[in-house]
Amino acid sequence: MIAEDDWAAERLAQDREVAERVTVEQALSPWWTRVAAAAGTEVALHMSTGHTYRGAVREAGPDWCVLANGRSTILVNLSHVTVMEGSQKVLTPTPLTRRLGPGPTYRSMASAGAVVHITTTTGVLSGFITEVLKDAITVRSAETPDARSVEPVVTVPFRAVVAAGTTDTTAMDSWADTYS
Numbered sequence: 001m002i003a004e005d006d007w008a009a010e011r012l013a014q015d016r017e018v019a020e021r022v023t024v025e026q027a028l029s030p031w032w033t034r035v036a037a038a039a040g041t042e043v044a045l046h047m048s049t050g051h052t053y054r055g056a057v058r059e060a061g062p063d064w065c066v067l068a069n070g071r072s073t074i075l076v077n078l079s080h081v082t083v084m085e086g087s088q089k090v091l092t093p094t095p096l097t098r099r100l101g102p103g104p105t106y107r108s109m110a111s112a113g114a115v116v117h118i119t120t121t122t123g124v125l126s127g128f129i130t131e132v133l134k135d136a137i138t139v140r141s142a143e144t145p146d147a148r149s150v151e152p153v154v155t156v157p158f159r160a161v162v163a164a165g166t167t168d169t170t171a172m173d174s175w176a177d178t179y180s
Contacts, residue, residue: 035078046081049162064105080163110130117164126142136158138153
């Protein structure tokens with residue numbers, strides 16, 4: 001009888017220790033790991049600009065995530081998210097989830113030649129990505145009548161991009177291959 005009581009007490013102590021370790025692990029996990037843990041599920045990301053982006057999380061990293069919603073694909077700058085609705089699971093970061101940056105996604109959009117709708121901290125523009133720099137993109141206006149024209153072109157720093165999306169899902173296929 002005493003052996004059973006000792007075993008039950010030991011089991012209870014182990015359960016408490018596991019629960020405490022899980023709590024500590026979750027407390028140390030950055031918030032973006034909840035976005036990464038939502039891979040394949042629907043979330044709504046409310047932005048500092050007042051926009052809300054909804055879609056299934058395709059991939060996430062510490063600064064950016066990709067949402068898919070029907071034929072639309074949206075690259076979201078997580079530093080502009082004010083509220084996330086959806087999955088509340090926590091994911092322990094892995095090397096794969098830490099690799100996501102905006103460059104490969106922007107390059108995929110540029111090579112597909114799709115019109116990209118870019119929400120910045122000061123407004124919205126639509127155009128074709130003509131160049132991807134280390135920390136910025138150049139965009140030619142979608143209203144330019146001659147597709148070969150280089151004017152007008154603007155440069156948008158990554159930090160100013162709240163979200164960038166295209167309805168051409170093929171623009172994201174090569175990106176997905178890069179990180180699969």
